[in-house]
Amino acid sequence: MPRGSFSARWINLPGARVLARADLMSRTSDRKPPFLARLLGQAVARIYLRRPEMAEVIAIRYRSLRGFLVGVGNELAYRLGLQRAPGLISANLELTNHCNLKCSFCPTGNGLLARPRGFMEPEVFRRALAGAGPLEFMLLFQWGESLLHPQFGVLAQEARAHGARTLVTTNGTLLDDRRTETLLGAGLDRVTVSVDGDAESHAAIRGVPLARTEAGLDRLIAERDRRDLDLAIDVSMVVSPETEHAVEAFEARYADRVDRVQKIPLLTCGERRTRCREPWRGGLVVLQDGQVTVCCVDHDGELAFGDVSENSLRSLWNGPAMKELRRQHVEGDLPPICARCTEYPTDAAAPRFSKPKEASKEAPHMQLPPRGDQPHGGPRPRRGEPAA
Numbered sequence: 001m002p003r004g005s006f007s008a009r010w011i012n013l014p015g016a017r018v019l020a021r022a023d024l025m026s027r028t029s030d031r032k033p034p035f036l037a038r039l040l041g042q043a044v045a046r047i048y049l050r051r052p053e054m055a056e057v058i059a060i061r062y063r064s065l066r067g068f069l070v071g072v073g074n075e076l077a078y079r080l081g082l083q084r085a086p087g088l089i090s091a092n093l094e095l096t097n098h099c100n101l102k103c104s105f106c107p108t109g110n111g112l113l114a115r116p117r118g119f120m121e122p123e124v125f126r127r128a129l130a131g132a133g134p135l136e137f138m139l140l141f142q143w144g145e146s147l148l149h150p151q152f153g154v155l156a157q158e159a160r161a162h163g164a165r166t167l168v169t170t171n172g173t174l175l176d177d178r179r180t181e182t183l184l185g186a187g188l189d190r191v192t193v194s195v196d197g198d199a200e201s202h203a204a205i206r207g208v209p210l211a212r213t214e215a216g217l218d219r220l221i222a223e224r225d226r227r228d229l230d231l232a233i234d235v236s237m238v239v240s241p242e243t244e245h246a247v248e249a250f251e252a253r254y255a256d257r258v259d260r261v262q263k264i265p266l267l268t269c270g271e272r273r274t275r276c277r278e279p280w281r282g283g284l285v286v287l288q289d290g291q292v293t294v295c296c297v298d299h300d301g302e303l304a305f306g307d308v309s310e311n312s313l314r315s316l317w318n319g320p321a322m323k324e325l326r327r328q329h330v331e332g333d334l335p336p337i338c339a340r341c342t343e344y345p346t347d348a349a350a351p352r353f354s355k356p357k358e359a360s361k362e363a364p365h366m367q368l369p370p371r372g373d374q375p376h377g378g379p380r381p382r383r384g385e386p387a388a
């Protein structure tokens with residue numbers, strides 16, 4: 001389907017059949033969200049959320065009429081504390097939880113990840129897509145380096161053919177000529193390269209010189225420009241005690257080189273009592289072995305409530321386990337992983353999951369969930385009833 005075209009899809013709001021996937025106004029380049037999406041992003045961020053820094057994220061997430069309407073419905077359901085939410089908008093597909101780096105704050109790199117490592121089978125990937133229905137976008141990564149997946153290019157193209165925008169975040173260190181070719185041939189909409197602060201903090205956290213990461217980033221930008229592709233290329237840093245001092249230098253270094261300079265707060269392990277938006281936001285996460293959870297913070301699938309080999313993503317979205325999780329959040333009866341989910345408080349980056357009042361500079365990096373007397377790496381606990 002050509003980008004920016006109209007295609008008739010039906011929205012899943014009760015009783016409403018609305019022409020969907022109409023872009024929120026045509027645009028000259030896919031590297032920037034359409035004008036109307038940016039305008040709506042500004043309005044929602046400033047007036048409704050009172051967080052102007054969220055405008056860009058909203059414009060990137062909600063670029064079609066369908067996406068916007070389902071997003072509004074999901075937000076209403078969150079506000080009203082409903083156990084059903086109108087629709088699935090996105091899926092995170094963890095192509096692998098293997099990685100070539102050992103970043104100090106990341107459970108994949110620092111050994112805290114208790115799940116077995118592997119590569120998503122193409123069959124699992126296809127089942128996830130088949131059961132998802134129309135999606136606005138797919139994130140082709142989770143807790144690992146997706147460019148290590150031998151079929152990365154093929155799977156990314158299949159995701160694109162499904163009709164969703166496709167995004168990937170990479171550590172950039174594997175972007176040699178061959179992988180750059182694969183990435184550019186996959187029809188992705190956005191590639192984000194992770195850089196952590198300045199050269200010193202980046203090397204300390206990621207264990208590789210910034211020059212190596214930048215070589216991949218520069219190669220990708222140069223080749224994208226040479227081919228005149230509509231691919232947005234971003235950089236993203238994690239704001240933490242180790243990198244906070246370097247935020248300004250980071251922004252200055254990349255502002256003119258990339259389409260977006262993103263900053264996200266470090267996930268920390270604190271104390272939370274309030275409802276989180278994530279169970280209503282419209283996304284599900286498929287781990288490399290096919291298990292489904294609802295939040296990317298759930299790195300060991302502690303909340304996992306289904307498997308794409310047996311359940312469609314669409315049925316899981318409002319299945320018994322998701323309804324139960326939403327009830328727990330509404331009633332403040334949070335499951336352990338949610339009760340300890342906080343983010344590093346900083347003016348430089350907006351929290352996605354937590355409320356600023358619950359954040360603490362002293363909270364440690366996120367850690368393994370307490371597993372009672374289960375041996376480390378033992379079978380994961382399951383919550384809720386079997387999915388419908």
Ligand SMILES: C[S@@+](CC[C@H](N)C(=O)[O-])C[C@H]1O[C@@H](n2cnc3c(N)ncnc32)[C@H](O)[C@@H]1O
Nearest residue numbers: 105106142143144145169170171194238266267
């Ligand atoms: C887990 S990585 C996977 C993609 C790829 N390997 C990379 O490094 O960009 C996805 C994103 O999560 C971020 N990340 C990793 N550990 C984190 C943590 N403890 N808190 C916040 N973000 C984290 C990374 O910096 C990266 O931007």
Ligand code: SF4
Nearest residue numbers: 099103106109144171
């Ligand atoms: S942040 Fe990315 S590159 Fe670093 S260890 Fe985690 S998955 Fe690997």
